[in-house]
Amino acid sequence: MNLAISAHGVTVHYGETLALDDVSVDIAPGRICGLLGMNGSGKSTLFKALMGLVRPDTGDIRLLDRDQRQARRDGLIAYVPQSEAVDWTFPVTVADVVMMGRYGHLGLTRRPKQRDKAAVRAALERVGLTELAGNPIGALSGGQRKRAFVARGIAQEAQLLFLDEPFAGVDKKSEAMISDLLRALRAEGRTVVISTHDLASVPALCDEAVLLQQRVIAHGPLDEVLSPDTLARTFGVDTAVAQSSTQETR
C-alpha cells in the first residue's frame, strides 16, 4: 500500500530529555490526521523528525514512498510552523513568504519566472489574501498569517502538509476558512497533518487521530481513539470534560 507517511521506531532525545519514544505511524494519502497531545508531548518534535529537521536516535522514516530527504528535495513537504516559532518582525511581504514556496522551482538563477509569479498569485487567491499581498507579514492577523503559510505550501505544490497548532490564536472565522482550505487540499489527494492540544477542533476536521504522549497512545478513526481511557492517558485530565468538548463540536 502507498503511504504518505511511514515512520517506524522513531526515538528522539534532546540531551537527557526523551521527547519521542519508539513512535510508529503509518498514514495513507488524502487524509487529514490530527496529532493530539499535551504541551511537551512531542508533537513538534515528531513534525521536525518527519521533516528531517531533527535527527532521531533510531527509526526509519519514508514520506510519499520516498526517502525522507528525497521527498524534501522534491519539494513535496510543507511545514506551517507554530506562530511562536516565526520572527514576525522580519521585513518580508505576504507575497515574499508565498514566493519562498517556489524556491525549489527557481533553478540556478533564483529569479522568479512568470510561472512562479502565477503560482504565487493563484495561491494567494486561494487563501483569500490577494488584497494583502504587498503588506508586511507581521501586519497580518493570526489567522491571515496561517493562511499565508498555507499559501506557501500550495505555491510549492506540496503533497504533504504539516501544520503546527494551526488554530492557536486564530478567530472562529479564520478557523473555518483554514478548515475549508484543508478539506479542499484533501479533496485533491494531498495529505494534511495538524498538531493541536485543542480537542475541540478535531472532530469536525480530521479523518483520524494520533494521540501522543512521548509514545503513540492510540492511532485510528476518531470514534475508536477518542475513548475515556486513551484521553486520560494522553491528556491526564478528567475525560468527561475532554469528551464533552469533542461531542459539542460534532
Ligand SMILES: Nc1ncnc2c1ncn2[C@@H]1O[C@H](COP(=O)(O)OP(=O)(O)OP(=O)(O)O)[C@@H](O)[C@H]1O
Ligand atoms: N530544542 C530543544 N532542546 C531541549 N529540549 C527540547 C527542545 N525542543 C523540545 N524539547 C523538549 O522535548 C519535549 C517535547 O517537546 P515538543 O516541543 O516536541 O512538544 P509539543 O507537544 O510540540 O509541545 P508544545 O505543544 O508545547 O509545542 C519537551 O519536554 C520539551 O521541553
